[in-house]
Amino acid sequence: MAAPKLVIRGLSKTYQTDRGDVPALAGVDLEVGENEFVALVGTSGCGKSTLLSIVAGLESMDQGVVAIDDEPITAPGLDRGVVFQTYTLLPWLTAEGNVAFALAAAGCKPAEVRVIAREQLALVGLDGFEQAYPNELSGGMKQRVAIARALSYRPRMLLMDEPFGALDALTRHHMQELLTRIWERHRLTVLFITHDVEEAVYLSDRVAVMSNRPGRIKQVVAIDLPRPRRYELLSTPEFQRLHRAVLDSIRAESIQVAQLGRALER
Amino acid sequence: MPPPPEPTAGGRPSRPRPDRRRLRAFGAPISTAEFVGVAAAVFAGLAFAWTAATALGWVAPLFLPSPMRVILRFNDLAASGKLVDDTTVSVYRITVGFLISTLFALPIGILIGCYRNWEAAIEPLVDFIRYMPVVAFVPLTILWTGTGDIQKFLIIWIGTFFQQVLLFMDNVKSVPRDFVNLGRTLEMSETRILIRIVLPSAMPAIWDSMRISLGWAWTWLVVAELVAATSGIGYRITTAQRFFQTDTIFAYLLLLGALGLTTDQAMKLAHRRLFRYLRAR
Numbered sequence: 001m002a003a004p005k006l007v008i009r010g011l012s013k014t015y016q017t018d019r020g021d022v023p024a025l026a027g028v029d030l031e032v033g034e035n036e037f038v039a040l041v042g043t044s045g046c047g048k049s050t051l052l053s054i055v056a057g058l059e060s061m062d063q064g065v066v067a068i069d070d071e072p073i074t075a076p077g078l079d080r081g082v083v084f085q086t087y088t089l090l091p092w093l094t095a096e097g098n099v100a101f102a103l104a105a106a107g108c109k110p111a112e113v114r115v116i117a118r119e120q121l122a123l124v125g126l127d128g129f130e131q132a133y134p135n136e137l138s139g140g141m142k143q144r145v146a147i148a149r150a151l152s153y154r155p156r157m158l159l160m161d162e163p164f165g166a167l168d169a170l171t172r173h174h175m176q177e178l179l180t181r182i183w184e185r186h187r188l189t190v191l192f193i194t195h196d197v198e199e200a201v202y203l204s205d206r207v208a209v210m211s212n213r214p215g216r217i218k219q220v221v222a223i224d225l226p227r228p229r230r231y232e233l234l235s236t237p238e239f240q241r242l243h244r245a246v247l248d249s250i251r252a253e254s255i256q257v258a259q260l261g262r263a264l265e266r
Numbered sequence: 267m268p269p270p271p272e273p274t275a276g277g278r279p280s281r282p283r284p285d286r287r288r289l290r291a292f293g294a295p296i297s298t299a300e301f302v303g304v305a306a307a308v309f310a311g312l313a314f315a316w317t318a319a320t321a322l323g324w325v326a327p328l329f330l331p332s333p334m335r336v337i338l339r340f341n342d343l344a345a346s347g348k349l350v351d352d353t354t355v356s357v358y359r360i361t362v363g364f365l366i367s368t369l370f371a372l373p374i375g376i377l378i379g380c381y382r383n384w385e386a387a388i389e390p391l392v393d394f395i396r397y398m399p400v401v402a403f404v405p406l407t408i409l410w411t412g413t414g415d416i417q418k419f420l421i422i423w424i425g426t427f428f429q430q431v432l433l434f435m436d437n438v439k440s441v442p443r444d445f446v447n448l449g450r451t452l453e454m455s456e457t458r459i460l461i462r463i464v465l466p467s468a469m470p471a472i473w474d475s476m477r478i479s480l481g482w483a484w485t486w487l488v489v490a491e492l493v494a495a496t497s498g499i500g501y502r503i504t505t506a507q508r509f510f511q512t513d514t515i516f517a518y519l520l521l522l523g524a525l526g527l528t529t530d531q532a533m534k535l536a537h538r539r540l541f542r543y544l545r546a547r
Contacts, residue, residue, distance in 0.1 A: 058447050076450040088444045092466050092543050101462075105452035133543040153452075 005157060005189040006032040006055065011064035012214075013050055023214035024050045028064070030208055030217050032157070035187040039200035041246065042210030043254050048193045049085075051215065052161045055191060056082050068156060078106050081150030085162040087142040089134040089149075095121060095141075096130035099149045106153035120148040123182060140171035144178070151182075157189035164199065176202055177231060184228050197247050201239065202229065209249045212257055219249050331513040336520065339513040348502070353521065356487060356499045359415055363422030364483045368476060371427050375434025379468075380460065389435065392428050400425040400486055404493050413494040418487060425486035426479050433475035434468075441467045470541045477533035484526055 011028040014021050024047040032038045042048045053059040055066055057076035066073050068080070076082075089098050099117040108116065121130055124144040134142055143163055150158060164172045176199055183190065183203075194200050200207045204223050211218040223242055225233060233239050296304075313333060319325055320332035327335070343349040378385040403424050411417045441464050449459035491500025499518050506514035538545075 056447075056451060058450060076447075076453065078451075078453050080451065082447075082451045084444045084447070086442065086444050088442070088448050090445065090448075090463065090467070092469075092541075102452055105449075105454050105458075135544060 003034050004031040005034045005036070005068060006030075006191065007065070007067045007070075008051075008055070009065045011051070011054065011066060012062050013047070013054065013059070014062055014214075025054075025061075025216070026214035027216050030220075032189055032191055033205075035189055036206065037183060037190045037192065037204045039192045039194055039204040039207045040210060041194055041197055041200045041207060041250060042215065043212060043250060043257060044195060046210045046213055046253070047215030048195075048210050049161055051210075052159055052191065052193050056080055056159050058082075078153055079156040081153070081155035081158045083143070083146050083150050083158065083160045083163045085165050087134070087139070087146050089137075089142050089145055091134050094131050094133055095126060095137065095145045098134070098145055099152050102149045103152050108153065116152060120152040121145070123151070124148045124178065138171070139167050140175055143167065143175060147179070147182075151186075151188075157191065160190065160192045162193050162195070164196075165194070172196075172199070173231065179203060180229050197250065198234065198243060201225075201243050201246060202234065207242075207246050209246060209253075212253050218253070221246050221249070328510060328512055331516060335513045336516040339511075340517040340520070343514065343517055349517075349521065352497060352499050352502050352518075353525070355497045356491065357525075359418040359491075359498065360422065360480075360483055360487045362415075363419040363487065364426060364480055366419060367423045367426040367430060367483070368479075370423075371430035371434055372472075375431045376438050376460075376465070376468075378431070379435040379438025380464065385435070389432070392431050396428040396432070401489060404490060407490075408494055413496070417494070418490045418498075421490035422483050422486050425489075426483045429482065430475065430479045433479065434472055437468045437471035437475055438464060440471060470537065470544060473533070473537050473540065477530060477537070480529060480533065481526060484522065488522065 008028055008030040011025055012023075013025040014023045016022075028051060030038075030040075040048050040051065050059065054061050055073070057073050057080070073080075089095075090101060093101055096114070096117045099120050100113045103113045103116055104110070118127070118130060121127060124147055126141060126144055126148065129137065129141065132141075134145070137145065147163070164175050167175060180203060192200070192203060197207075201223055207221045207223060208217050209219045209221065210216070221242060225238060225242070316330075317333050320327065320330060331339075340349070374388065378388045400421065404421060407417045407420045407424075411420060445463050445467055446459055449463045454462065487498075488500040488503075491498040492504050495501035499522060503515050503518050506512075506518070
């Protein structure tokens with residue numbers, strides 16, 4: 001692994017609720033290397049989105065260290081581009097306007113904003129849709145704008161929170177291929193949250209499996225599949241083997257949840 | 267029981283006929299022409315029932331004058347200039363009263379929608395006052411300011427402002443959390459997030475709240491004019507009642523309905539124009 005870009009050590013987080021304390025994360029350790037693509041998978045409610053929110057600086061932590069390039073993070077910042085599961089495109093701005101919005105906030109010169117915005121939209125295959133409003137775009141296109149927006153201001157790393165979770169299967173596949181293509185060409189440090197094991201294995205260099213709540217990293221699986229990756233990869237035995245390994249690891253967790261549920265019912 | 271659907275023989279296209287089942291589905295779309303047609307038919311039906319009830323002598327004209335008499339009276343009032351004068355006075359009062367109320371309610375509603383400590387300070391108080399009947403303030407406001415325009419503004423303000431504050435607060439609160447988070451990840455200041463993200467995002471809903479509260483403002487204006495005024499639509503209705511001029515009362519009631527419908531439609535049209543981006547092409 002290359003020099004770690006993102007380091008997470010002993011990260012813990014507990015939510016205080018009316019019904020007592022709910023531990024969400026209990027001692028998460030994870031490193032993401034420079035220009036490495038790491039996917040974080042886990043059952044729903046395991047705290048993986050909480051982890052991403054903390055790395056994004058949008059939520060506080062109770063214990064531990066999160067650092068990018070050895071600088072501990074304390075607040076949200078332009079060094080981390082975030083793609084949310086809900087597309088979060090501002091509906092009153094066009095596709096180009098949404099990208100330009102981020103560029104302007106990042107202090108890009110007004111003369112360059114338009115050019116870069118168009119470049120970024122072309123990168124995700126949306127040339128010709130610059131002047132379309134979010135309501136005129138499909139779910140997949142909206143998320144492409146969101147990716148273009150997060151990439152536009154050149155963050156040091158990209159945080160993606162189940163970005164394709166709300167898309168239909170076919171569109172999801174297109175988006176995975178698109179993301180792989182962009183990533184293979186432009187290389188960037190990515191932390192990608194998903195509950196789709198196939199997606200995680202297809203996209204990543206390493207897949208980190210999270211335990212049930214309270215979440216910690218249970219296992220990290222290195223995905224030593226060749227690049228460039230194309231969709232035919234999915235049917236190869238190597239892919240199947242890795243897919244199986246990650247799936248088994250997660251299934252152990254979901255079986256635990258089911259057993260716990262039955263125990264509580266009794 | 268509905269008849270079974272007719273089979274189309276041999277794949278020949280069946281005669282086009284209106285699909286009744288389509289209209290029974292929840293939220294099924296209809297064309298603008300259909301919408302206007304149905305709305306007009308309901309108005310026409312009501313007018314017909316009214317005409318029938320008076321022509322057949324079911325109701326004494328003192329209680330319910332015939333549509334014809336109301337129309338004639340309407341024409342008289344319009345010709346004498348009274349109608350225009352009263353409408354002008356009332357529209358002036360509602361415009362000023364509503365604008366003052368909205369201009370006060372906007373910043374306060376936005377403030378308590380954004381900050382919980384301000385919400386704690388203001389929201390319970392607003393709720394407390396909101397439940398006091400506006401009508402009960404009429405004597406008090408007369409005591410305070412007399413029976414002039416200021417008293418009308420005050421009643422409109424009391425009736426509208428407190429409702430608007432809560433509506434605007436909710437509109438601001440409904441801005442998706444992730445929109446604010448987006449601003450944070452872009453290192454925007456709180457003020458810029460408010461101006462560049464929260465306000466534009468809440469604006470369509472705020473406009474709708476304004477449209478709804480404008481309807482209430484009409485009610486409070488007429489209430490204020492009914493009790494103590496020397497001009498305006500409400501005042502004219504009270505004097506008409508004193509002389510048993512039921513047709514005049516009806517003429518003004520219809521005028522109020524028409525004014526309300528027009529302003530509401532105008533606000534809706536403006537909403538469509540202002541927030542074009544909300545509609546998918």
